[in-house]
Amino acid sequence: MPVITYREAVRHALAEELERDPNVVVMGEEVAQFNGAYKVTEGLLARFGPKRIVDTPISEAGFIGMGVGASMLGVRPVMELMFWSFYSVAFDQILNNAANVRYMSGGQINVPIVIRGPANGGTNVGATHSHTPENVLANHPGVKVVVPATPYDAKGLLKSAIRDNDPVMFLENTMLYGDKGEVPEEEYLIPLGKADVKRQGTDLTIVSYGRAAIHSLKAAEELQSQHGLSVEVVDLRSIRPLDIDTVLASVRRTHRLLIVEEQKPFCSVGSQIAFMVQKEAFDELDAPINRLATIDAPAIYSPPVEVEQLPNPARIVKAALATR
Amino acid sequence: MSKKTTAEADKKPENTATGESSVNAPINASLNAEGRIELYRKMVRIRRFEERSLRAYQAKKIGGFLHLYIGQEAVAVGCCSLMGPDDHVITAYRDHGHAIAVGMDTKPLMAELFGKVTGCSKGKGGSMHYFDPSRNYWGGHGIVGGQIPLGTGLAYAIKYQGKKGAAMAFMGDGAVNQGAVHEAFNLAALWDLPCIFVIENNRYSMGTSQRRSSAGTSLAQRAEAYGMAWATCNGHDVYDVRATMDRFLTAARENSKPGVVEIDTYRYRGHSVADPDKTYRTRDEIEDYQRTKDPITLFQQTLLKEGVLNQELIEKIDGEARAEADQAADFAEASPFPTPEDIQKDVYWEADNPEQRKSEGRLFFE
Structure with a gap:
């Protein structure tokens, strides 16, 4: 079985889902031309082009909210937060809009968006860049929250998250991006909610x-x-x-x-x-x-x-x- | 695209009749008599619905907030009358007028206010959260300016899917000072998204006048910072709203261009019905607007002059609108409330579609 890094596993999941579903778009700061602040999205722009791999301005409330709105019409955005710590800038868009729109519309709308990025300490970047908001996110009925630990789990869970019809918050870890593990070549999915x-x-x-x-x-x-x-x-x-x-x-x-x-x-x-x-x-x-x-x-x-x-x-x- | 600058903030109301240029704009000139009457009828239906809902609120049939659209009817009716199949609408919490303007039935709208399961959101949204995706109406949002990035996302999806449509993202004059609005302006302009940002300037963000809340003299002019086209128009004149918005919608649909349109309007009631409305504006000011700029009265006069309306028809339309509002209230009154078992429905798509559920584990907690 091939041994790849956590970073590559996330990238492979993105690439496979971009290939599979033309509604999937990857957006975020530095995800395209720069190849990703943590190189997770490296090579995706060259392979899928600028319509599918989109660099956003540093504007989390704007672009996360835009992704939520686009998902209401059937686009399936996978939005990268360079750090999950920046979710606080987009708090209203994630936890008022993505989390609540289905409920407030009496179930008429669903929001198939994935918001992903690293959420961890240990990199000496201080209090503003080290938040781990999985508890805050999970406190909001309407969103799902996933925190994979291994390359195998990261790939299988991200593919499931992208296919999920509810908003999924996907929390990675910069300290794990270089970790290696066995990941099969053939396609597989890991269901959310399975320990x-x-x-x-x-x-x-x-x-x-x-x-x-x-x-x-x-x-x-x-x-x-x-x-x-x-x-x-x-x-x-x-x-x-x-x-x-x-x-x-x-x-x-x-x-x-x-x-x-x-x-x-x-x-x-x-x-x-x-x-x-x-x-x-x-x-x-x-x-x-x-x-x-x-x-x-x-x-x-x-x-x-x-x-x-x-x-x-x-x-x-x-x-x-x-x-x- | 012509640009008018707004007059000085907090200007005194002035008497305006329907402008000749707006009447003759092709989008209005092409309207037949029934089309004109329908605009009028929708405005009257909104007003009677709002008046009826106020009475229900005073009778304690409605909880929470109630932000009435009375005085602003020409804005939603004018804008939404231009919608094509791939045009979409999103707005803030003063959302009843837009809901009726896009064609929602008033019975489920009133039932929603009453908190009934027959409401348009099954009693889960309330006054501020009306939705009808089948009519391209995406709410109904409670946080000032929070809906504007979503509207930009609707425009993104329209463009991504190759549709010839536009998103109209409505906000009040208070929203223009929210950061999310400016982020959305930047994204729409940067990526040429077909989004029209419609500022319904009713002159007060809650109880704070434009002069006391917003730097500069014009709100729409802020579009210039982003290289977007902008205009102002007279929201007391449904023809002017349509003429102005038609230009922007065409640019959005044909060339995927965003824009900002500031529509001068006025609300007769408080910010919400809980607003005593005595601290920040005078009774004279309100009465002056009602006397000289009421959008329904002005359009009625215009249509009388055009020979499209007559007194008999005016009374018939008004009687029907009152009866419709009463029937909506009767329907709401007679409808059941949701049950406690309904509380945890409509939270997750997967929970509501168990046969298609892929995830495992618990979704809800004690």
């Missing part, structure tokens, strides 16, 4: 997503080799819809749950998971649900300290050992 057990174990369940899931897998290795702890790692992949059943099934096997997320803790995705697990599997728990999140402050610039602000394998190991 993936990325490592099986018996003593503790770690529920995570995005880069935090990759860190959790590393931590699980150390927990096994250094501490003899058998850890199951459930990668949610999709925040909304949410595959809580896979989480519950895992908790019923291990009876301990640690949630690991690159998220500020207050009203995070993990808060929702913890609520659901205690509600539906209280008697299965042998210990309080534990959580490891980003340390609760704006993203610090200082490079060595930012590593400690975010979940990392060492912090996860410590949290796992404390989940008992």
Whole structure:
């Protein structure tokens, strides 16, 4: 099976869907002539031309809103935010318009738009460029939220997102763009809302997503080799819809749950998971649900300290050992 | 494209009859008697609908806000009367007039105000959120200026799909100071999108006059910064609205050119019916507009002069419009409310189309 990067996997998904459906357009800042700020869209302009691959001005409210409007008439825009952090500039367009138009019209309209880009810390770009808004987005009924961790998941989920008739927020990670993984040559789709057990174990369940899931897998290795702890790692992949059943099934096997997320803790995705697990599997728990999140402050610039602000394998190991 | 500059902000109302040039514009000259009467009838129907909805609001049949279109009827009717099959409309929260102008039935419109399941949005949108995609009417949006990027997107889709159409994106005079509006102006001009930005200048953004909210003397003139054509026109004169908009719509449909049209108009009622309307304008000013610039009265006089209308027909049209509004209110009153089970419908396309659902997992949460 070919081994490609996360970046290439996203690009291949875009190219395949552009090829398949003439309504798909890719838009965003620097996506065309510049070949993408993170080179995700490299080569797409040359292959698909300027009608399909469109450079926008730095104007997130304008071009995201424009994409929402175009999608109401059947265009299927895949909009790149150079950083998801810039969603706040387009908040009204995403969370009032894309999220609500279907509801406010009594179901007469649907908005088949994908908004994608990286949402992560760890690159020493400070508080304005390090937001992870999956919890904020998922708090709005009407949108779907996907956070893939691996090249395989990124490709299969993005293709499903582009074919989805609801607005899908697709959160990538600049720290993962260079990660490599096996991706089949033949076409495949991964349904939104299906978690993936990325490592099986018996003593503790770690529920995570995005880069935090990759860190959790590393931590699980150390927990096994250094501490003899058998850890199951459930990668949610999709925040909304949410595959809580896979989480519950895992908790019923291990009876301990640690949630690991690159998220500020207050009203995070993990808060929702913890609520659901205690509600539906209280008697299965042998210990309080534990959580490891980003340390609760704006993203610090200082490079060595930012590593400690975010979940990392060492912090996860410590949290796992404390989940008992 | 001719350009007129707007007169000084906060100008005093002046008496205007239908301008000769507008009457003779081909788009108006080509109207037969029934076409002219239909314009008049729609304006009257909007007014009677709005008056009836106000009474329903006062009787506590309607919740939330109610932004009435009374006084502005010639704008929506004039603009929407020009729509072809690939022309689209989007507007803000003062959206009842446009809904009737594009041909929506007033029964579901009134039922929506009453919060009934028979409403045009099943009671989920309310006064500010009317939609009818089957009539190319895309709302009905509550956030000032927020609909303008969407309208630009409609124009983008029209062009992308190779259609000969245009999007009319309506906004009030208050919206021109929102950033999203200027971003949309830039995109439409940059990419030659067939979008006409229609500023319905009723002189007050809520309770703040144009002079107190907007720098410069002309709102439409801001188009020049983006290299877009612009014009102003007299929104008390349905012929002038049509003549001006026809030029812009033609440029949009034929050459994919955007433009900005500022239409002078006036609302007789407060910003919403919750607005006591006593702090920012005088009773004299309102009465002056009603006496000298009422779009229905002026058009009635024009059509009487043209011999198209007579007193009998005027009374018949008015009686029918009143009866229609009453019937709409009766229909709304008699209709059921949505049920609590309806709350989570129409949120996701996939949830509403379970047989075609591809995703898994939970979409809704406790």
